[in-house]
Amino acid sequence: MTASGEPLLEFLDVMRRLRAECSWKASQTHRSLARYLLEETHETLEAIDTGDAEHLREELGDLLLQVYFHAVIAEESGEFTLDDVAADVVAKMHRRNPHVFAPEGEERAEGGDPAAINEAWEAIKAAEKSRSSITDGLPPGLPALLHADKVLDRAARAGTPLDPAGDDLGSRLLALVAEARAAGIDPEQALRDAVRARLSP
8 A cells, every 4th residue: 555645735735725715724823723733642642542543544634634734824924834844854854764864975774673773863863952951852741751751761861860769759650660661661651551451341
């Protein structure tokens, strides 16, 4: 199964027409749409958790709608276009995957193991971002477990690992996140799975 790209171009035309002919859509801004982007992201996560491919297909469409909506708004104001968004992420994938896309004049490296590939990705990303602290660039609205996971990861990479030891609840939660990291487990996903399992009949 391959993608032709035609439905994506048609979808862009649809969004442009809706902005021009639908008063509700014409009135929306990046800020007014933020809540819908968050809702659709969580609904997509739910579809992934259920393992329902049809549900996931639908929710990915709704998520794609948000991406196109924001891109068309930006296009109208002359900020950027959907092509700019796609070109930026293509360039990023080339930069951050040198094992696949070798820089011009260099030989492409072997794929390597997933852990090494992730390490290289994070190193390239950190160099690009020029962070002054381990929390730079972390969105304040991240779920607490995911935020803790990111901070522990960055601290370890910086050579200043955090000590989660402590008797208070927060420290014990942080220690569990550290335990999950050591086991290669996503603590956010693990908690969602545990809650869902206990709600299942």
